[in-house]
Amino acid sequence: xxxxxxxxxxxxxxxxxxxxxxxxxxxxxxxxxxxxxxxxxxxxxxxxxxxxxxxxxxxxxxxxxxxxxxxxxxxxxxxxxxxxxxxxxxxxxxxxxxxxxxxxxxxxxxxxxxxxxxxxxxxxxxxxxxxxxxxxxxxxxxxxxxxxxxxxxxxxxxxxxxxxxxxxxxxxxxxxxxxxxxxxxxxxxxxxxxxxxxxxxxxxxxxxxxxxxxxxxxxxxxxxxxxxxxxxxxxxxxxxxxxxxxxxxx
Amino acid sequence: xxxxxxxxxxxxxxxxxxxxxxxxxxxxxxxxxxxxxxxxxxxxxxxxxxxxxxxxxxxxxxxxxxxxxxxxxxxxxxxxxxxxxxxxxxxxxxxxxxxxxxxxxxxxxxxxxxxxxxxxxxxxxxxxxxxxxxxxxxxxxxxxxxxxxxxxxxxxxxxxxxxxxxxxxxxxxxxxxxxxxxxxxxxxxxxxxxxxxxxxxxxxxxxxxxxxxxxxxxxxxxxxxxxxxxxxxxxxxxxxxxxxxxxxxxxxxxxxxxxxxxxxxxxxxxxxxxxxxxxxxxxxxxxxxxxxxxxxxxxxxxxxxxxxxxxxxxxxxxxxxxxxxxxxxxxxxxxxxxxxxxxxxxxxxxxxxxxxxxxxxxxxxxxxxxxxxxxxxxxxxxxx
Numbered sequence: 051x052x053x054x055x056x057x058x059x060x061x062x063x064x065x066x067x068x069x070x071x072x073x074x075x076x077x078x079x080x081x082x083x084x085x086x087x088x089x090x091x092x093x094x095x096x097x098x099x100x101x102x103x104x105x106x107x108x109x110x111x112x113x114x115x116x117x118x119x120x121x122x123x124x125x126x127x128x129x130x131x132x133x134x135x136x137x138x139x140x141x142x143x144x145x146x147x148x149x150x151x152x153x154x155x156x157x158x159x160x161x162x163x164x165x166x167x168x169x170x171x172x173x174x175x176x177x178x179x180x181x182x183x184x185x186x187x188x189x190x191x192x193x194x195x196x197x198x199x200x201x202x203x204x205x206x207x208x209x210x211x212x213x214x215x216x217x218x219x220x221x222x223x224x225x226x227x228x229x230x231x232x233x234x235x236x237x238x239x240x241x242x243x244x245x246x247x248x249x250x251x252x253x254x255x256x257x258x259x260x261x262x263x264x265x266x267x268x269x270x271x272x273x274x275x276x277x278x279x280x281x282x283x284x285x286x287x288x289x290x291x292x293x294x295x296x297x298x299x300x
Numbered sequence: 301x302x303x304x305x306x307x308x309x310x311x312x313x314x315x316x317x318x319x320x321x322x323x324x325x326x327x328x329x330x331x332x333x334x335x336x337x338x339x340x341x342x343x344x345x346x347x348x349x350x351x352x353x354x355x356x357x358x359x360x361x362x363x364x365x366x367x368x369x370x371x372x373x374x375x376x377x378x379x380x381x382x383x384x385x386x387x388x389x390x391x392x393x394x395x396x397x398x399x400x401x402x403x404x405x406x407x408x409x410x411x412x413x414x415x416x417x418x419x420x421x422x423x424x425x426x427x428x429x430x431x432x433x434x435x436x437x438x439x440x441x442x443x444x445x446x447x448x449x450x451x452x453x454x455x456x457x458x459x460x461x462x463x464x465x466x467x468x469x470x471x472x473x474x475x476x477x478x479x480x481x482x483x484x485x486x487x488x489x490x491x492x493x494x495x496x497x498x499x500x501x502x503x504x505x506x507x508x509x510x511x512x513x514x515x516x517x518x519x520x521x522x523x524x525x526x527x528x529x530x531x532x533x534x535x536x537x538x539x540x541x542x543x544x545x546x547x548x549x550x551x552x553x554x555x556x557x558x559x560x561x562x563x564x565x566x567x568x569x570x571x572x573x574x575x576x577x578x579x580x581x582x583x584x585x586x587x588x589x590x591x592x593x594x595x596x597x598x599x600x601x602x603x604x605x606x607x608x609x610x611x612x613x614x615x616x617x618x619x620x621x622x623x624x625x626x627x628x629x630x631x632x633x634x635x636x637x638x639x640x641x642x643x644x645x646x647x648x649x650x651x652x653x654x655x656x657x658x659x660x661x662x663x664x665x666x667x668x669x670x671x672x673x674x675x676x677x678x679x680x681x682x683x684x
Contacts, residue, residue, distance in 0.1 A: 088303045092310035135321075196314035203317045225324060231351050231363075231407070232325045241318070300350075 065257045072177045073184030086189035090151050101146050102201030105138045106209030127228035130209045136240045139202040144247035148280035152255040155186050156276025159259025160269040187252030194248035198241050235299035243291045251280045334385045336424040340397035341376035346433040348399050353409040354381045361387050392419035399433035533572030533619050540614045545636045545667045553658040557582040561652035571615035576623050582657040583628035592664035595636045596620050599643035600653035606642050614639030
């Protein structure tokens, strides 16, 4: 058991090294990268935007209730903006993408592996790490911050909307008081830390997919493991990242 | 939509969101407008944070860039502020920075006061004056002191009330002098009787006074005494004050008639008229011309007793008035008297004094009557 745990990390390290080596050396797989960017980015947008909107509405309702109890209702816009852009937007995007993209990549690569398509790719003198893994991981890294921005925007918009339904609050006023005292270090680091989530999601999903053994059962296991492990590592990474941001951008 | 176009649209849209966010926050942080730095030193910044608002005249015009603790115990905390360039014209060398709180529990901000017109502009990196922040803790300390004092005051009041209660109880139960006064019915009925008697006495006294006045009037006409009154020129001293005014009316007189006392009166110290005919020009004028108010002003010479001379001038004015009223037809309520007593300089005849008839035009406000000396007035009986 303990042996397996360390083995897993060891294999992950070797896998990462192979992907890095393959990804950094030409020829580059541009077409596959664009396909993956579209798959991870634009196709995840509706899901992420919907989840962001829901989160915005929930925080709006909860914050209004608790802030009113403490007599700090005027802090509502600030509370909503900070919760969405600093915490909820990034982590929620990370988890949604782990679910959607992690499962997709894990299952896709696993089925390619069990049907020996990966061996076929390798046999046609194409490095599968370069073609399959590097493009997917890079797409995750690049797209997650952008998806986070989309989630933030839709969360704030719907959060404001939910508030404006209850009592009038102009969008301009909401933005003006919400971002009051905000610094770029409150906005950019939490947004771009999701590139790390992207790395985790892409890496774990590709790794789980490409080391699959066994038939259809193995594919299912790979998909599940991809999602579970990617989500877990995203949350664990967040603990470190939040502390890191607080230290580096005081 | 092709895959590439879809990807492009996604990227453009999210980057637009990024740009909007950066722009909104950046404008709050004054990243995109030109700023200058101003420093202020505080003993205590009362929890001020980096990024807090800086307000000039209540308008958000900058942010706190950094707050640095001093290197030595004797020094102060340095607050560095980024201020919008547009505040250059308002922030001068005598501007004062203070740390204030939004509401009671709100966030802290730095308030900068306007400078005065003559002072020089503050250049980038210069330090301006500051005043220490008002802290809730200090305020609470003061409030607690006030509350202690109020508590003492309330305790004192409670004690005083208890004492008062005691005293009232004693009075109520008839103890002590006041108690006896309040509770003794007999004393009350005695007092009532006394008052009734007093009232009766007063009525009798009033009748007596009337009788006495009649007697006096009779005496004045008595052969033995009438000479005195005749020589004095008038009989009733009570009439002296009847038409007397306190001061001359405002405005310039329409016409002035001036006589010397020597010319009009029998002797230097009486009010008996001698050549009353010489008053006729004044009398005719009053009878034939409309006027607002006329005043007979009489002054005496510098000789003699001041009090007596005052009475003499008043008497002379009254006598002259009586003559004019009796012999010429006009509204006598418009003729007033003013006895000046001894007057130096202004008199035509230094020894005897002068008589002037000042006629004021219509519309002149008639001055207030000189208050009569306090007289005994009958008071209504106190009903018990």
